[in-house]
Amino acid sequence: MKGSRQAIAELLRARKYPEVLVTFGAHRKTVRSLRSLLYAEEALVKWRAVSMFGWLAAERADLIAHEVDRLIWSLNDEAGSIGRGAAECLGEIGRKNIGLVQHGVDVVIHYIEDPETCRPPNRNTEILLGVLWALGRLGGGKPMRVQKVMPVLLSFTEDPEPAVRGHAAWSLGQIGGPEAKDRLNRLTQDAGVTLLYENDELNEKAVAAIAQEALAHLNR
Amino acid sequence: MANHKLRKTPLLDDLQKGPWPSFVKDMKQIAVRKPMVNDLLGQLELSYKERVGHWKHGGLVGVIGYGGGVIGRYSDAPEQFPDVAHFHTIRVNQPSGWFYTSQALRDLCDIWEAHGSGMTNMHGSTGDCVFLGTTSEELEPIFAKLTEKDWDLGGSGSDVRTPSCCNGMARCEYACYDTMDVCYNITMEYQDELHRPAFPYKWKFKFSGCPNDCVASIARSDLSVIGTWRDDIRIDQAAVKAYADAGMDIRADVTRKCPTACMRYDGKEIHVNNKQCNRCMHCINAMPKALRPGKDTGATILIGGKAPIIEGALLSSVLVPFMKMDKADDYQEFKDLMERIWDFWDDHGVNRERIGECIERVGLGNFLEAIEVDPKPEHVKHPRTNPYIFYEEYFEDDGTDA
Numbered sequence: 001m002k003g004s005r006q007a008i009a010e011l012l013r014a015r016k017y018p019e020v021l022v023t024f025g026a027h028r029k030t031v032r033s034l035r036s037l038l039y040a041e042e043a044l045v046k047w048r049a050v051s052m053f054g055w056l057a058a059e060r061a062d063l064i065a066h067e068v069d070r071l072i073w074s075l076n077d078e079a080g081s082i083g084r085g086a087a088e089c090l091g092e093i094g095r096k097n098i099g100l101v102q103h104g105v106d107v108v109i110h111y112i113e114d115p116e117t118c119r120p121p122n123r124n125t126e127i128l129l130g131v132l133w134a135l136g137r138l139g140g141g142k143p144m145r146v147q148k149v150m151p152v153l154l155s156f157t158e159d160p161e162p163a164v165r166g167h168a169a170w171s172l173g174q175i176g177g178p179e180a181k182d183r184l185n186r187l188t189q190d191a192g193v194t195l196l197y198e199n200d201e202l203n204e205k206a207v208a209a210i211a212q213e214a215l216a217h218l219n220r
Numbered sequence: 221m222a223n224h225k226l227r228k229t230p231l232l233d234d235l236q237k238g239p240w241p242s243f244v245k246d247m248k249q250i251a252v253r254k255p256m257v258n259d260l261l262g263q264l265e266l267s268y269k270e271r272v273g274h275w276k277h278g279g280l281v282g283v284i285g286y287g288g289g290v291i292g293r294y295s296d297a298p299e300q301f302p303d304v305a306h307f308h309t310i311r312v313n314q315p316s317g318w319f320y321t322s323q324a325l326r327d328l329c330d331i332w333e334a335h336g337s338g339m340t341n342m343h344g345s346t347g348d349c350v351f352l353g354t355t356s357e358e359l360e361p362i363f364a365k366l367t368e369k370d371w372d373l374g375g376s377g378s379d380v381r382t383p384s385c386c387n388g389m390a391r392c393e394y395a396c397y398d399t400m401d402v403c404y405n406i407t408m409e410y411q412d413e414l415h416r417p418a419f420p421y422k423w424k425f426k427f428s429g430c431p432n433d434c435v436a437s438i439a440r441s442d443l444s445v446i447g448t449w450r451d452d453i454r455i456d457q458a459a460v461k462a463y464a465d466a467g468m469d470i471r472a473d474v475t476r477k478c479p480t481a482c483m484r485y486d487g488k489e490i491h492v493n494n495k496q497c498n499r500c501m502h503c504i505n506a507m508p509k510a511l512r513p514g515k516d517t518g519a520t521i522l523i524g525g526k527a528p529i530i531e532g533a534l535l536s537s538v539l540v541p542f543m544k545m546d547k548a549d550d551y552q553e554f555k556d557l558m559e560r561i562w563d564f565w566d567d568h569g570v571n572r573e574r575i576g577e578c579i580e581r582v583g584l585g586n587f588l589e590a591i592e593v594d595p596k597p598e599h600v601k602h603p604r605t606n607p608y609i610f611y612e613e614y615f616e617d618d619g620t621d622a
Contacts, residue, residue: 039287039416039417
C-alpha cells in the first residue's frame with residue numbers, strides 16, 4: 001500500500017481529487033490509503049486528504065459512508081493520536097453532505113465542551129485546532145448546527161495559544177452572529193500567528209488578519 | 221537520599237511481605253530518585269485505600285506522523301499527585317523473539333531514565349517493550365532518541381499491533397518454521413499500517429513455531445500462525461526404549477493420554493497412526509528425545525482470536541490447515557491471503573468489529589468464499605464429533621432407494 005499512498009499524496013498536493021479515483025479505482029481500498037494519509041507528517045498532505053474526504057462526500061458518498069463511524073470513534077480512541085484529522089474530516093464531510101455525519105456533529109461539539117480534552121494541561125492542541133476548524137465548516141451558512149457551542153467557542157478567542165485564537169476567529173467568521181463580531185473586533189490587533197487551512201491552501205497567517213477577514217466576510 | 225519527601229504507603233508495604241518478588245520494592249527503589257514514581261506509589265496507595273482507580277483517559281497524545289504507539293494516561297487527582305498528572309505509556313517495537321544485546325538494553329534504559337519514569341514492562345502482553353510513565357512534553361524527544369538508535373514505536377489503538385513471535389528456531393527444536401524471520405518480515409511489510417492506521421480496527425499477528433503455541437497466539441491474535449507438519453512424527457525407537465528402561469510408564473504417561481488415541485505402545489516400540497494425530501504435542505513434549513515433529517513443516521493459519529470487549533472472548537479457528545512458510549518466496553502466499561482478508565474486512569466489517577466477530581456475523585461459508593479459500597473439514601469445529609457434519613461415504617449408495 002505504501003506505493004499507492006505516496007502516489008495519492010502526490011495527486012493531493014496537486015489538488016487532483018477526481019484523478020485519485022481514476023488512477024486507483026473507486027473502491028474502499030483507495031479510501032483506506034486516504035485514511036492513512038491523515039497521519040502524514042506533511043501537514044498539507046493531511047489537509048488535502050481532509051479535502052478529498054469532503055470531495056468524496058459530495059461526489060461518491062457511497063465510498064465513505066462507512067468511514068464516518070470510524071472517524072467518530074477515533075476521536076475517543078485512547079491510544080496515540082489515532083484521532084488525528086478525524087474532526088476535520090467530519091467537518092468537511094458535513095459541509096458537503098450533512099446527511100452523512102448527523103451523529104458526528106454532536107461528537108465534535110462534545111469534544112470541545114469537555115475541559116479534559118480541550119483545556120490545558122491535558123489537551124492535544126493539534127486535535128483542538130481541527131475541532132475548531134470543523135465547527136467552522138459545519139456551522140458555515142448553517143449556524144444553528146453549532147449554536148449551542150457558541151459560548152465555548154467564543155471563550156477560545158482568549159486562549160493563550162495564538163493558533164487556538166486564530167482558529168477560533170476563523171471559525172467564528174464562518175458561523176457569524178453578533179457575539180462573534182464582538183469577539184472578532186477584539187482580535188483585530190492580535191499579533192499572534194498560526195498556520196491555517198482555507199480554500200484548499202495552508203498558509204501562515206496573523207490572528208489579526210484572520211479576524212479582519214472574518215469581519216469583512218460577516219459584514220458583506 | 222531523595223530530594224523529595226517519600227510517600228507513606230502502609231497498604232502497599234503489605235505486598236512486600238512473603239517470598240515472592242515485589243513490584244512495590246522495585247518501585248520504592250526508583251522512587252528515591254524519581255518523584256514521578258514516588259507520586260505513583262502515593263496514588264496507588266490511595267487506590268488501595270479507596271478501592272477506586274485514579275487513572276483517566278484524558279486528552280489524545282502521540283507523536284507527529286504516527287497514529288499509534290503512545291497511550292495517554294492522566295491522574296484524576298493531579299493536585300495530590302502532581303508528578304503523575306501525565307503518565308503516558310510508550311510502546312517500543314520489540315525485536316523478534318525478544319533478543320537484545322546488552323548495549324541495546326542500556327540504550328533503551330538510558331533514554332527512559334532521562335525522559336520518563338525509569339519503569340519498564342518487559343514485555344507487555346502485546347509483545348512490545350513498554351515504557352511506563354512520561355509527560356506529553358517528553359514524547360517527541362523520546363521518539364527522536366529512539367529512532368536515532370534505530371528503534372521504532374509499536375502499535376496501539378484501532379490499528380495493526382506490533383507482531384510478535386516465539387523465539388522459534390533460535391532456541392527451540394520444535395520450531396516448524398522460522399518465526400523470527402516471518403515476524404520481522406511481516407512487521408516491515410505492514411510498517412505503514414502499524415504507524416498510520418489504515419485497518420478497520422485492531423489487528424494482531426502472532427507467530428508460534430509449533431502447536432505448543434508458546435505466545436498463546438490462538439487466544440490473543442486475530443491471525444495466528446502456528447507451526448505444524450504434514451508428514452509423520454519422527455520416532456527414534458532406541459530412545460523410546462531408553463525412556464522405558466529409565467522407568468517411564470509410556471502407556472500411562474504418553475500413549476493413553478493421546479486425545480485422538482492415535483498411538484499405541486506394544487511394550488517395545490511406539491506406533492502412530494499419523495492421519496489421526498491432531499498435533500496436541502503431548503507425546504513430543506513428554507518424550508522429546510524419542511519423538512519429534514515431521515520433516516515436511518509449515519504452519520496452520522488460524523483466524524479470529526480476541527479478548528472479550530464487544531462480544532465474548534474468541535479462540536482463533538483454522539483457516540488454512542497447512543501453508544509452507546516460504547522464505548525464498550518472501551512469504552508471498554501468506555501475504556496474498558492477508559490482503560484478501562483485509563479487503564473483505566474493509567468492505568464488510570462494521571465499526572469496531574474484530575475480524576472474528578465479523579466472520580461470526582457474516583458466516584464462515586460466506587467469508588471463505590469471499591477470500592477464495594475452499595471449505596475443508598478442518599474448518600468444522602470438532603469435526604470428529606459434530607453430528608451435523610456428514611462425510612461422503614455416509615451417503616454411499618447401499619442399493620436401496622432412500
